[in-house]
Amino acid sequence: MIDTLLILHLNDSHSRIFPFGPWTNDNKRFYPSVIRFAYITDSLKSLYPKHLFFHAGDYSSGDFPFNTSVGKIDLKILKLLGVSAIALGNHEFDAGPDSLYNALLSENIYLLSANMDTTSHPLKTRIRPYEIFNISSKKICVLGLTTTEFNDINPYQKPIKFKDPIQIAQIYQDTFNNLNCYLKIILSHLGAYVDTLLAKSTNYHLIIGGHSHTRIDTIWKVKNSNNDTTYIVQAYEHFKVVGKILWNLTNNKLIDYKLIDVLNSPNISQYMIDTLNNIKSQIYARFGNVYDDSIKSLDNPISNSPDSIGCLDIPTGNLVADAMRFQTNADFAVIETDVLVYPLYKGKVTSDDIFQVMPYGFDNQNAYNSRIYKITMKGSDMYNVLGFAQLIRGSVPIVQVSG
The missing domain is CATH 3.90.780.10 (5'-Nucleotidase, C-terminal domain)
Structure with a gap:
């Protein structure tokens, strides 16, 4: 009997939790966003008791929920969705490291970034290099990585800087081997192209990517440093698709991968609608009726x-x-x-x-x-x-x- 692990993933949601886009004939927005996204992920989790759910960074900055709460609302939504781990993205710094730290502290959430340079800033207490999940008596080890693109040009990121992600990933693959990790995953906010370079230079099983907003419908296969295959996935942007991976925990092999278009789901999550109505009242109190x-x-x-x-x-x-x-x-x-x-x-x-x-x-x-x-x-x-x-x-x- 196959021991199946469901891995759900998304990236670059950018606070886009409300329906948006062009108006349809029935006076609704074209992109339903998180109200259908939540229904799909909840349904899949009910089918697969063993599951993990990852966000590959840039959950914040892009719509009024972020501007209303400086990231706290976005983190609440990800907690409601049941996300297991979140990579640190560059847009998490759009309001500065102090605001990011306060939001993470308020929601009691840690982000993953193994290549964040150690500083005296308290943010380092809310950032972890990796997480380990024990499923079927096997260790699923997940490393977080963040882009270095904005080290010297983003004034909002100061004083935080990031080290070379490939070198850091090579160091931690030895750490994961010493920890007897069964399935080794990188949660990457580096962009799809850099992920291919990362795959060639390391020997992780799976890279779940973000940053470049790439829609990878057919899983990318890259020959890694052990002459084995590293798989690369990325789930576009803005809650438009759900990334679904089925992994065989019996032989540590990929079973299936697909992106599920949220537009194709006729069902919506009632608890998420209720949540958004409450959030909308907070936004309207601050900025007025921005959506209607x-x-x-x-x-x-x-x-x-x-x-x-x-x-x-x-x-x-x-x-x-x-x-x-x-x-x-x-x-x-x-x-x-x-x-x-x-x-x-x-x-x-x-x-x-x-x-x-x-x-x-x-x-x-x-x-x-x-x-x-x-x-x-x-x-x-x-x-x-x-x-x-x-x-x-x-x-x-x-x-x-x-x-």
């Missing part, structure tokens, strides 16, 4: 991608840059293209729709997202900066401008 009140109606959508091949202008980028220039009475406004996430859809536009155009970041002064900075510089200097930036990115638009 219409502030504008659009006859046509405003796209978040270039209108044609070779075009560097993005309609939502023009909108945001123009708004920044108007609001600050500046001569010129610039935003980074990568911060633009969702378009503005046809029909009713709410405050949250506006927020979703550029949802990341956090302003500690007003609890909205990234702060606008106004500086004085020569036009020739700006010209040189923009030219150099675009030279690096080639045909990919790196900034959107107004003025």
